[in-house]
Amino acid sequence: MRVLIVEDAADMAEAVRGHLHRAGMTCDVAGTVAAAEDHLAVTTYDALVLDIHLPDRTGTELLRDLRARGLRVPVLMLTALFSVDDRVSALDHGADDYLVKPFDHRELEARLRALIRRNAAQKGEELKLGRLSWNPATLGARVDDERIDLTRRETVLLGLLIRNAGRTMSKERLYEGLFSFSDTDVGLNAIELYIARLRKKLAGSGVAIETRRGLGYRMDTDG
Amino acid sequence: MRVLIVEDAADMAEAVRGHLHRAGMTCDVAGTVAAAEDHLAVTTYDALVLDIHLPDRTGTELLRDLRARGLRVPVLMLTALFSVDDRVSALDHGADDYLVKPFDHRELEARLRALIRRNAAQKGEELKLGRLSWNPATLGARVDDERIDLTRRETVLLGLLIRNAGRTMSKERLYEGLFSFSDTDVGLNAIELYIARLRKKLAGSGVAIETRRGLGYRMDTDG
């Protein structure tokens, strides 16, 4: 769950970030459209929270550009105006939902979750590999019918690997998925650590995490 | 049991909310079709109580749209008119039941419960797990044949957990099911509290509520 918040009012942005973070989402903040585009060029997000009024350009313009480029990431617009025109305009430009300021943080969270879930549902659930299966909805992993308990980070890491089974994931890519920019100063070593822990818990599952020296890791059926 | 009340007369809406609340249901109120749609976009309800006459559009139109979208949530219509036409019209548009104002609140509650039960019946009744059983219709819980007394919130929480037995439910998800938007400022901590209380009452029932740190809670047979 990685979310980009595009909002120039620093206190507002921080408040939203705090709430979503507590809700288990990883958040980055951009104060301008330019900054937002920089983030988007580098990282893949599960959703955007987008203010309409920004210093350099309007959020609507950013949204239109994104859709023109074929990006289908869920977007929730924020607006200070309660006007049907604004709402229609936002939805016309490809927003998935909108919210009028001031809003209840729990409502923002709930709607965002709904958007992300809706989006994720289209991609299909319950991934399997060898005798291992993983369900992103229930956060459960099983080998045959026996459950394996994973911690939060292990769960995220397994998700990244199994969704890209057969492909080599660079350590940096995994790092990005696992930690947000605000997780200050976590060493790359942490990835190695979680790979090791995951390997231990996945022993005998018919699935292996191969090390590809200098390139990254690849999950695949073992043997 | 989460119910959305769509009614523009505030006093009427509040009265209904009060009664259903006392009957152990979690209620949200929407005064317009637009507001109702916003709620529906965010949350899943077990039933709708829908007035026909609303400020922006008619309840019938909302109902038709819902059915067109394939939503099969049980809907009980309220109408001030005693007219066979109105009744037929409502049922034609996909309402499951209707009630003519003024009505007895106990009747509303009974019919609503019947609708929910009918809907739940399709999904299978009387949930069992270990030596614990829970009846969604009567909201009663038993261990073997001995009844255990649960408070309202405990009942709702048990329902959420047992319906999703074996699945990890995030604290936020439980929170959504347990508290409505009008329960202002209830801390997430409250979930932990009710988990603790439920665990105490469920001791020796063969059922355990496991903590998955950072992820949520999971109910399952213990041992």
Added chain:
DNA sequence: GCCAAGCTGTCATAAACCTGTCAGGGCGCG
């Protein structure tokens, strides 16, 4: 109405355990 009983949710404190660093050693590749 009024009172008692019980349900609710907050707070503070303690416990549990997840996280990430470090360091020592292993292994592959040039």
Added chain:
DNA sequence: CGCGCCCTGACAGGTTTATGACAGCTTGGC
């Protein structure tokens, strides 16, 4: 062989969860 990358056990924080005590509200009985 040597360098650099990777593995992994142990450990110190730090964050999340558990739980008892308490005050405000509701509810139901009288």
